Amino acid sequence: MxxxxxxxxxxxxxxxxxxxxxxxxxxxxxxxxxxxxxxxxxxxxxxxxxVLGLKPKKEPASIAEVVELKMFEQKMSQAKLATELGIGKSKVSEILSGKRKPDVQFLKGLHKILNIDAAFLLEHA
Missing domain, CATH: 1.10.287 (Helix Hairpins)
Structure with a gap:
């Protein structure tokens, strides 16, 4: 149809x-x-x-960018994401700022909680 x-x-x-x-x-x-x-x-x-121009001008190119986009869409703070992931706020902050590499637990949590494509996460980890 x-x-x-x-x-x-x-x-x-x-x-x-x-x-x-x-x-x-x-x-x-x-x-x-x-x-x-x-x-x-x-x-x-x-x-x-x-027509309405609602498509993002730039597709997210990193895990941090896609996480920030998904958090914005879901009106979620870093603190709430940390709680949902079961990790510390400082760890989330360090990963999103690029000071720390994401681990498997973090990536699995992002896939489950924010519905981020697993292939994207693996390609950019």
Whole structure:
């Protein structure tokens, strides 16, 4: 199923439809509704990136950059990240500032808590 958005009005209508489907709850959606939701979400993301200019100008190039981006998106502080990872705040600070290399526990935690792609983490560790 393909969904196209060609105007702000169509974008707004699509977003209303997406929110309505999401409010039903994923478990209550039919297979057709799930397919429709996926197509609308992809079209909305494309419209946001290409027309509204919401795509980041620069993709994160380091673990520190991607962690900071994910923390910003989730409104998470370094202290909260440290607590969730089960490590000290100073260790998180040192890793993000480049004074210390990330260890396996840190990388696994980032993957699990911030949903950072494991391949990206391994390539940049």
């Amino acid at each position: 393909k969904h196209e958005i060609s105007s702000k009005k169509a974008y707004h209508e699509t977003m209303v439809a997406v929110y309505n489907l999401m409010n039903k709850g994923e478990a209550k959606l039919t297979a057709a509704e799930l397919k429709k939701l996926s197509a609308m979400a992809a079209a909305a993301e494309k419209y946001e990136d290409e």
